[in-house]
Amino acid sequence: MKTSNFEYPIAKDNDGKTIWKFLISEFKPKGKIFTPFNIISVPVILLGIVLIVIRFWKGIGSITNLTQEVPWGLWIGFDVVTGVAFAGGAYVLTFIVYILNNQKYHSIVRITVLNGFLAYVFYAGALLLDLGRPWNVINPIIGNSFGTSSVLFLVAWHFLLYMLAQLIEFSPAVAEWLGAKRARKILSGMTIAAVIFGITLSTLHQSGLGALYLMAKDKIHPLWYSEFIPILFLVSSIFAGLSMVIFEGSISHKVFFNQISEKHNKEQDGIVRGLSRICAGAMFAYFALQVLIFIHQKRWDLLGTPMGYWYLLEMIGFVLIPMLMFVSGYRRKSINMIKTAAILTMVGVILNRLNVTVIGFKWDEAIRYVPSWMEVVVTLTVIFTEIWIFRWVVRRMPVLRDAPIWAKNQDK
Amino acid sequence: MGLDRRGFMKTLGVAGTTLALGKTAFAAGKGKESIEFYGILYDSTRCVGCQTCENSCAEKHGLPAPTEVPEAGVIRKTDESRRTVVNLFKTTKGEVYVKNQCMHCNEPACAAACLTQAMYKTKEGPVIWRGNKCMGCRYCMVSCPFDVPKFEFHSANPKITKCDMCYDRILEGKKPACAENCPAEAITFGTRRELIQEARKRIAAQPDVYSDLIYGEREAGGTGEVYVAQVPPVELGFKTNLQNESYPALSKGFLYAVPSVFVLLPVLLLGIHETTKTNKNHQNEGDENE
Numbered sequence: 001m002k003t004s005n006f007e008y009p010i011a012k013d014n015d016g017k018t019i020w021k022f023l024i025s026e027f028k029p030k031g032k033i034f035t036p037f038n039i040i041s042v043p044v045i046l047l048g049i050v051l052i053v054i055r056f057w058k059g060i061g062s063i064t065n066l067t068q069e070v071p072w073g074l075w076i077g078f079d080v081v082t083g084v085a086f087a088g089g090a091y092v093l094t095f096i097v098y099i100l101n102n103q104k105y106h107s108i109v110r111i112t113v114l115n116g117f118l119a120y121v122f123y124a125g126a127l128l129l130d131l132g133r134p135w136n137v138i139n140p141i142i143g144n145s146f147g148t149s150s151v152l153f154l155v156a157w158h159f160l161l162y163m164l165a166q167l168i169e170f171s172p173a174v175a176e177w178l179g180a181k182r183a184r185k186i187l188s189g190m191t192i193a194a195v196i197f198g199i200t201l202s203t204l205h206q207s208g209l210g211a212l213y214l215m216a217k218d219k220i221h222p223l224w225y226s227e228f229i230p231i232l233f234l235v236s237s238i239f240a241g242l243s244m245v246i247f248e249g250s251i252s253h254k255v256f257f258n259q260i261s262e263k264h265n266k267e268q269d270g271i272v273r274g275l276s277r278i279c280a281g282a283m284f285a286y287f288a289l290q291v292l293i294f295i296h297q298k299r300w301d302l303l304g305t306p307m308g309y310w311y312l313l314e315m316i317g318f319v320l321i322p323m324l325m326f327v328s329g330y331r332r333k334s335i336n337m338i339k340t341a342a343i344l345t346m347v348g349v350i351l352n353r354l355n356v357t358v359i360g361f362k363w364d365e366a367i368r369y370v371p372s373w374m375e376v377v378v379t380l381t382v383i384f385t386e387i388w389i390f391r392w393v394v395r396r397m398p399v400l401r402d403a404p405i406w407a408k409n410q411d412k
Numbered sequence: 413m414g415l416d417r418r419g420f421m422k423t424l425g426v427a428g429t430t431l432a433l434g435k436t437a438f439a440a441g442k443g444k445e446s447i448e449f450y451g452i453l454y455d456s457t458r459c460v461g462c463q464t465c466e467n468s469c470a471e472k473h474g475l476p477a478p479t480e481v482p483e484a485g486v487i488r489k490t491d492e493s494r495r496t497v498v499n500l501f502k503t504t505k506g507e508v509y510v511k512n513q514c515m516h517c518n519e520p521a522c523a524a525a526c527l528t529q530a531m532y533k534t535k536e537g538p539v540i541w542r543g544n545k546c547m548g549c550r551y552c553m554v555s556c557p558f559d560v561p562k563f564e565f566h567s568a569n570p571k572i573t574k575c576d577m578c579y580d581r582i583l584e585g586k587k588p589a590c591a592e593n594c595p596a597e598a599i600t601f602g603t604r605r606e607l608i609q610e611a612r613k614r615i616a617a618q619p620d621v622y623s624d625l626i627y628g629e630r631e632a633g634g635t636g637e638v639y640v641a642q643v644p645p646v647e648l649g650f651k652t653n654l655q656n657e658s659y660p661a662l663s664k665g666f667l668y669a670v671p672s673v674f675v676l677l678p679v680l681l682l683g684i685h686e687t688t689k690t691n692k693n694h695q696n697e698g699d700e701n702e
């Protein structure tokens with residue numbers, strides 16, 4: 001069992017020479033090398049790197065199945081749109097802990113923010129792979145071409161700023177790792193401001209991702225298109241993010257069990273139950289919204305089509321059912337049921353995002369877009385690399401384990 | 413946005429102030445006064461399907477000359493190597509040719525979508541693409557209701573390609589290459605207002621020859637390219653389910669809400685934070701018991 005007395009090398013001996021020794025030692029791998037995850041992920045990442053080289057050398061069409069009719073595929077629809085929805089846990093949790101001052105969830109804030117930050121770096125970063133002329137990405141940033149009427153402009157800026165906000169939210173952990181006491185004091189003083197800024201940005205770009213598709217009115221299947229896509233995306237990002245927190249938490253607690261203090265371990269079930277209640281509430285609101293939109297748009301006749309069945313599957317199988325499971329898991333204190341509900345919910349969110357962006361996009365086109373295996377490998381490369389970095393950080397910084405005592409004293 | 417600018421230009425033009433002249437001259441870089449969007453009227457009843465427009469377009473833009481000819485039942489689409497195509501349709505009034513290219517919308521979805529203003533509605537009317545700005549995100553393609561912009565998927569330095577109404581020629585005071593060379597005078601270049609008047613005149617003069625719909629007059633908020641033909645657009649492969657409101661209007665509501673969210677939400681959050689602050693210690697204790 002680790003306690004809060006975990007030793008921080010630099011904190012003990014804080015002079016320049018040891019910082020380098022410390023950093024070098026920290027860059028060495030910790031933990032076993034031949035784990036199943038490593039054995040699978042390393043070849044995939046290597047192959048993915050080769051594919052990315054080919055992509056920049058021969059063009060996007062050389063490894064993707066994108067067409068002139070379907071210019072955005074898996075990389076946008078899954079990596080960016082779905083990935084960012086799953087990263088929504090960070091803004092929801094910071095809202096609960098820092099804005100509502102509910103300390104119950106404090107112990108999982110750091111890991112969630114770290115997860116969110118890395119998700120943005122990698123999944124939003126995957127956007128760069130999809131850009132045909134990435135060297136011009138600087139244009140909308142340095143301001144020599146502001147396309148302010150563009151939703152994508154807004155989303156891109158919000159990604160950037162939000163990454164910054166999350167970095168600030170996470171930075172005290174880095175400072176604790178390095179034993180930088182004064183820096184930590186300054187950085188943790190910025191947390192509330194970063195949180196408020198971050199939640200505002202998240203509200204706008206989670207919905208903005210949906211708003212991206214507003215102009216594609218005639219291209220998206222009417223069961224998935226409505227003027228309310230932005231609101232639906234925002235509300236669903238709440239339970240998408242929290243389901244991810246539940247899911248990721250159950251894995252982290254196994255993989256990093258030696259990092260977690262007994263106290264936190266005991267708290268965990270209560271946290272999961274609390275989250276399941278919030279998920280159920282958000283899903284209820286989402287489901288009600290969907291029903292209202294459905295009735296408002298008078299789309300009854302569409303239900304009898306294959307796309308209609310697909311829609312019902314998503315709405316009932318992956319929204320309504322997991323919602324009820326969250327409720328019953330909460331009541332019966334069944335953590336397993338809550339975990340299953342979280343997984344179903346995640347599948348539902350993936351389905352929903354893909355239905356808007358890929359499956360329902362140009363659904364009536366004669367030749368449908370299906371991602372190539374190479375697009376899938378690149379997507380996996382992005383995800384695996386993120387997990388590698390995530391693991392690297394968790395093993396070194398006080399993310400899951402308690403902060404050092406000096407840091408706790410600072411907060412008093 | 414386009415309409416506003418157009419209205420603005422009109423007012424200035426009518427007032428005839430030298431200021432307006434100076435301004436437009438500066439922006440156009442050619443000293444050419446333009447107070448209205450230019451457009452093109454295409455008349456299917458005159459088109460003979462000779463593909464001169466396709467050939468002159470290819471020549472003007474350094475693209476390969478077309479190898480296929482229009483054929484009924486086959487729909488050729490524009491792509492990276494051709495910016496305009498002529499197709500043949502079997503209709504209730506016999507075989508009819510139709511030329512397709514960018515519609516040069518009054519309020520283009522592509523330009524509203526573009527986050528770098530690479531897609532750009534010029535004040536002369538043509539919608540052009542500017543390679544030094546474009547980052548190749550292809551959001552313009554996702555947004556264009558006519559599926560016009562194309563992308564060079566097989567290039568390491570890909571371009572977005574589409575008809576630019578020969579913007580450089582227009583700045584030189586010339587007509588677009590297709591309009592210049594069409595032997596059947598099926599392609600008329602002029603200001604959009606003149607063209608719609610001309611279209612109405614033609615329909616009124618020969619109501620039995622023309623269908624009375626002018627495609628592009630209202631579709632997607634009005635387009636710079638307008639069409640008249642023997643038969644209604646639905647028989648000629650046109651998209652007829654498009655809204656008459658402009659497409660950028662669809663995301664305007666969202667974009668307008670952004671500034672207020674940005675101002676109000678942080679204040680609200682700060683307020684909640686301050687009021688719940690006192691709970692902090694209580695909850696800490698409460699948690700221990702759970």
Ligand code: SF4
Nearest residue numbers: 514515517520522556
């Ligand atoms: S037709 Fe498409 S590409 Fe052409 S101006 Fe309109 S929106 Fe832009």
Ligand code: SF4
Nearest residue numbers: 526546547549550552
């Ligand atoms: S691909 Fe280029 S022109 Fe099209 S929206 Fe993106 S930046 Fe603009």
